[in-house]
Amino acid sequence: MRELYSGRAFALASKAAEGAGADLYVLSAGMGFVKQDALVPPYNLSVALNTDDCILLRSRAEPFTASQWWAALHEAQGSRPLAKLLSGRPKAMLVLAATRPYIQMVEEELASLTAAQVARLRIVGPTQANALPELLRPSVMPYDDRLDDVDVGLRGTRFDFAARALTHFVDLVGGDECIQSPQDHAKRVRLSLSKRRAPERLQRERIDAAALRRHVRALKKAGESKTSALAKLRRELGYACEQQRFSSAWEAL
Template sequence: MARAPFAATAVSLPMGSQEVIQTAWNTKTRALPLAASAGALYAGRGFALATQAANIADAKLYVLSAGLGLVDINRQVPLYGLTVSGGHAESVAARVTDEFDAGAWFASLMSGAYSDQWGDAFGQGSGRVLIALTRPYAEMVGKSLNELGPQALARLRIFGASLASALPVTLAQSVAPYDDRLDAILPGTRADFSQRAMLHFVRLVATKRDAYDRDADYAAVEAAIGGVAAPDRPRRPRRNDAEIVQLILARLQTQSGIARILRALRDEEGVACEQSRFSRLYRVAVEQREVA
């Protein structure tokens, strides 16, 4: 996503209770200037895979936004910098002085200026509703999804790794049965696992079946990956932020381009670093280099 001005970031928020922070953020986003359509602000392989899946299925595409809610990619929105994931400067949880409730945060966003409602996605005439989630986002949207009626939930398919403990128990049956065997069929990174699984599902099932039988859908998935062995994953050393910034600075002496340097650190240095974290550290390294 394009870089947001300071006034549109979590860091610009005051410290306070979650209710205070929610009100402050919704007030702030309403006052921000519109920048572009939501779809134009997002980049990266995961978003590209989700877009590809939507195009194949001829389906409407939404972004699950930690700053704006459930956003139609064609909606005009402001730039912002906020996440619900921990360990980031942009994490809204760091501004909340009591215990952060990701589900309540998302409910607040859905009453904001830019969010659609689940009823819009599950509306009349829609078929299966496919949602690609990481654990932090599963914690954010699980409660509101769980409040949908049984007819809507029967059409819900969720894609992601290790989501069981992050979602309400009643949503476990909605999680498609993908695991590391997917890497042998549609390779990628842990960061884009959920989008890869969703794309595989669309190619395999969603365009070939008119009925929305969950058991039949999942049986087709199991048949596709059942005879496949998961590839061995290289064990990469975990580096702290300062170490990764130094590695990026060294690379910037002879290389340019965030994607190229990330790939080099993964393949040549064996560094484990999730893409959004690397993007943040890359910006830090570039700023340090400009000051030096």
């Protein structure tokens, strides 16, 4: 998995897990629930509807949801992997750092957890707790754009927001001797962010697939590196584009 996931989000999550002495697993749209050192074949799938590789748009028969796809991925093992992990580690906390589409992918399984298991679950990423089943809402840590305050030292994109929140949360509670309540953890997050300010965000137009390919060709022809090309696309051309999406387009041309 390490070779397949080379972006900033995975690097931050890997570093946070290593610093906490914890295992890191990937919520994969192609492979399911996979430990970071597992050997897997190359793949390129997503459950985000605004990406070219969305598996939810590939059905020629009945449409299906992200949660149905997640269940199908694990049907052969006959297990719910998140519940199984929590059951096998009764003193561990599961910190789930994911974007909204991936939270939706595992939402039904999370909603089936016992109350005791939910008490050991923390979700960092989606800022709208009300969009989740009521049972899960206390598990959502109250991160928001104040995480981008320059003094926090974790500025980034919306795509890597969950990984940056994970980094902050692990630094905040990683030294605790026991797992405190979700309410206590949420209070500590709010207190930590209380003196921070969200920076003003530039409103950028999301670039469509055709325009992205056109600009990637032009930037490559101009001799730009992938990193400088993405920066130019965002800052000079004024487009919004996730790092992974840009990287896929870059490698495809």
